[in-house]
Amino acid sequence: MRGISATGSSPSSQSRLFSTLRHASSSFGLGAPPRCFSTTPPCRKPTAEQLEARIANIPIERYRNFCIVAHIDHGKSTLSDRLLELTGTIVKDGTNKQFLDKLDVERQRGITVKAQTCSMLYNYRGEDYLLHLVDTPGHVDFRLEVTRSYASCGGALLLVDASQGVQAQTVSNFYLAFAEGLSLIPVVNKIDMPSADPPRALRQIEQTFELDTAGTLLVSAKTGTGVDKIIPKVIEDIPAPTGDENKPLRMLLVDSWYDTFKGVILLVRIFDGTIKPGDQIYSFATQTKYTVGEVGIQYPGPTPQTVLKAGQVGYVFFNPAMKRIQDAKIGDTFTLLGKEKIVEPYPGFEEPKPMVFVSAFPTDQSDYQKIAEHIGQLVLNDRSITLMKDSSEALGAGWRLGFLGSLHCSVFQDRLRQEHQSNIIITEPSVPTKLEYPEASGHGALSGKTVVISSAADFPDQDGFTRERRPKSFEPIVFASVATPKEYLGRVIELCEVARGEQQGIEFFGANQVMVKYIIPLFHLVDDLFGKLKGATKGYATLDYEDAGWREADLVKMQLLVNRVPVDAISRVIHRSLAERLGRLWVTKFREHLDRQMFEVVIQAAIGKKVLARETLKAFRKDVLQKLHASDVGRRQKLLDKQKEGRKKLQSIGNVTIDHTSFQKFLSKS
Numbered sequence: 001m002r003g004i005s006a007t008g009s010s011p012s013s014q015s016r017l018f019s020t021l022r023h024a025s026s027s028f029g030l031g032a033p034p035r036c037f038s039t040t041p042p043c044r045k046p047t048a049e050q051l052e053a054r055i056a057n058i059p060i061e062r063y064r065n066f067c068i069v070a071h072i073d074h075g076k077s078t079l080s081d082r083l084l085e086l087t088g089t090i091v092k093d094g095t096n097k098q099f100l101d102k103l104d105v106e107r108q109r110g111i112t113v114k115a116q117t118c119s120m121l122y123n124y125r126g127e128d129y130l131l132h133l134v135d136t137p138g139h140v141d142f143r144l145e146v147t148r149s150y151a152s153c154g155g156a157l158l159l160v161d162a163s164q165g166v167q168a169q170t171v172s173n174f175y176l177a178f179a180e181g182l183s184l185i186p187v188v189n190k191i192d193m194p195s196a197d198p199p200r201a202l203r204q205i206e207q208t209f210e211l212d213t214a215g216t217l218l219v220s221a222k223t224g225t226g227v228d229k230i231i232p233k234v235i236e237d238i239p240a241p242t243g244d245e246n247k248p249l250r251m252l253l254v255d256s257w258y259d260t261f262k263g264v265i266l267l268v269r270i271f272d273g274t275i276k277p278g279d280q281i282y283s284f285a286t287q288t289k290y291t292v293g294e295v296g297i298q299y300p301g302p303t304p305q306t307v308l309k310a311g312q313v314g315y316v317f318f319n320p321a322m323k324r325i326q327d328a329k330i331g332d333t334f335t336l337l338g339k340e341k342i343v344e345p346y347p348g349f350e351e352p353k354p355m356v357f358v359s360a361f362p363t364d365q366s367d368y369q370k371i372a373e374h375i376g377q378l379v380l381n382d383r384s385i386t387l388m389k390d391s392s393e394a395l396g397a398g399w400r401l402g403f404l405g406s407l408h409c410s411v412f413q414d415r416l417r418q419e420h421q422s423n424i425i426i427t428e429p430s431v432p433t434k435l436e437y438p439e440a441s442g443h444g445a446l447s448g449k450t451v452v453i454s455s456a457a458d459f460p461d462q463d464g465f466t467r468e469r470r471p472k473s474f475e476p477i478v479f480a481s482v483a484t485p486k487e488y489l490g491r492v493i494e495l496c497e498v499a500r501g502e503q504q505g506i507e508f509f510g511a512n513q514v515m516v517k518y519i520i521p522l523f524h525l526v527d528d529l530f531g532k533l534k535g536a537t538k539g540y541a542t543l544d545y546e547d548a549g550w551r552e553a554d555l556v557k558m559q560l561l562v563n564r565v566p567v568d569a570i571s572r573v574i575h576r577s578l579a580e581r582l583g584r585l586w587v588t589k590f591r592e593h594l595d596r597q598m599f600e601v602v603i604q605a606a607i608g609k610k611v612l613a614r615e616t617l618k619a620f621r622k623d624v625l626q627k628l629h630a631s632d633v634g635r636r637q638k639l640l641d642k643q644k645e646g647r648k649k650l651q652s653i654g655n656v657t658i659d660h661t662s663f664q665k666f667l668s669k670s
């Protein structure tokens with residue numbers, strides 16, 4: 001399942017990332033007395049040695065691994081912070097900064113992009129418990145992060161915002177958690193809000209999930225009200241992990257990130273056995289052996305331990321270090337070297353598939369190497385981005401990047417700009433196309449083959465082929481569920497129909513909510529359907545989707561021609577029904593941003609040889625030297641130098657020179 005929220009405060013655009021989790025402990029002085037909401041449990045933060053000694057005395061029956069299942073913005077990260085404070089794992093610092101959302105982009109956008117984890121100690125009825133909390137991302141693009149997190153948990157808090165009630169992603173995340181066999185504890189959050197309606201939220205939970213809501217916790221993660229009841233309930237209702245520390249090591253790789261000094265760090269769930277520094281371990285996926293350098297838990301930052309045992313979730317890194325993030329295959333099983341014949345590996349996780357592609361080019365080609373290094377560093381920490389070299393006649397050498405979704409893509413752009421101040425031109429997002437070539441002459445090696453392409457440059461020229469001999473084209477489709485208050489139903493249906501959607505059903509839930517189901521081409525989802533729904537429903541609509549395969553479609557390659565020469569960076573594969581409108585839009589917008597030339601420039605949008613729209617930019621003569629006196633040599637040279645400098649920024653398409661800013665403006669949404 002995949003999903004997007006269109007709630008009021010959610011991000012306007014859209015992706016996934018990686019982690020700097022992880023370097024955080026230093027800001028929390030060990031042993032400093034924290035302020036707690038509840039005085040019952042001991043909340044003083046233990047020293048590293050005390051921590052190790054306390055954990056050593058906790059049997060697996062007193063471990064609890066859990067996460068929070070919720071729709072985006074319903075308060076997972078805020079609640080996680082409260083739980084960390086309550087258990088003395090972090091100290092309340094009076095700011096609203098969320099501890100588990102550590103990436104800048106996460107803090108700025110207020111969304112969780114990368115699943116983070118933290119261990120906590122809690123004394124319940126005189127006995128210590130080791131709790132492991134995973135804060136999962138709520139956004140659709142990061143669905144794989146969510147599934148992986150669930151695999152390391154025994155249960156989850158099903159968190160519902162008291163003012164918004166059950167939303168599209170509450171439903172889909174519930175089913176994911178349910179399928180993983182997690183024990184679910186309903187919690188209604190944000191009860192402090194004036195618009196909170198807890199009885200309605202409870203009714204929706206009962207109706208939608210058939211869960212018994214008697215004794216449901218009503219809390220405010222913001223003020224802390226009711227939060228102290230959560231951990232006792234987790235201990236009572238969520239089963240302890242099972243596993244045998246005396247068996248050979250059986251360890252699942254759940255997540256990984258890159259550290260400049262330590263190499264790849266693995267987040268692992270130990271199912272059986274133990275792991276400690278110096279152990280020689282074996283990876284089933286890569287059949288490689290490693291020597292363990294350090295093991296530890298996140299408390300809240302990396303805290304070394306002498307051993308990790310069955311039932312625990314912690315980190316491991318190697319000495320010598322694992323160098324490539326690609327070697328850490330998420331879902332891989334590790335065991336002790338020599339035990340690989342007797343230990344059964346886990347089936348592994350689904351590999352993420354890139355669904356949104358863009359090309360990126362430096363605004364100044366002399367920055368190519370610098371930006372290539374920056375992109376390389378970002379990709380190093382995010383295995384789900386695919387990276388290839390690309391080049392364009394208009395924009396020079398660049399890269400072709402594949403992302404899980406459009407939020408993933410836009411977070412990547414933000415990170416590139418924020419963290420590296422690089423200026424790049426990014427083309428419009430595109431989706432893959434499947435082509436089935438007939439067994440006919442004229443297609444060379446492709447005859448009779450099926451291929452999936454991600455760039456318009458690979459879309460075949462249709463001219464010269466009869467209909468029967470043209471390759472059949474297919475576009476990716478998704479099964480989308482849109483939840484909205486009833487009053488906006490008409491507008492939502494209208495938008496889904498415009499997006500070439502096929503209605504699959506309408507379900508009413510609660511007194512005022514309705515869920516509309518559509519099969520929609522992914523193209524339209526990427527083309528900001530989410531933003532449009534948000535606009536049409538005052539931010540109330542929420543959208544969730546799952547892949548639904550391919551659908552045959554009349555797809556064409558549209559090109560922008562400048563004085564009859566195609567601008568390759570702007571070509572797109574689109575549905576024929578959109579061609580007229582988009583063609584008009586392209587030529588008008590491009591004309592607006594193109595500087596006048598010494599001669600007339602014809603701008604056309606075309607499919608093959610067929611021109612759909614045309615604009616003309618009149619000639620403009622700018623002779624900087626014309627007004628100067630022949631003897632004014634110094635000034636003459638200065639003007640020529642200035643012109644030369646200006647030309648560096650220009651690219652030529654045939655005989656037309658185009659400033660990079662024209663491309664940037666053309667490709668910007670506004």
Ligand SMILES: Nc1nc2c(ncn2[C@@H]2O[C@H](COP(=O)(O)OP(=O)(O)OP(=O)(O)O)[C@@H](O)[C@H]2O)c(=O)[nH]1
Nearest residue numbers: 072073074075076077078111112138190220221222
């Ligand atoms: N009034 C009120 N606001 C809350 C409460 N809990 C969270 N919020 C606010 O709701 C917004 C979203 O909270 P987050 O904790 O970031 O939500 P999230 O579910 O982690 O969001 P994602 O990580 O993007 O899925 C923030 O502005 C919080 O301050 C609450 O109990 N009461």
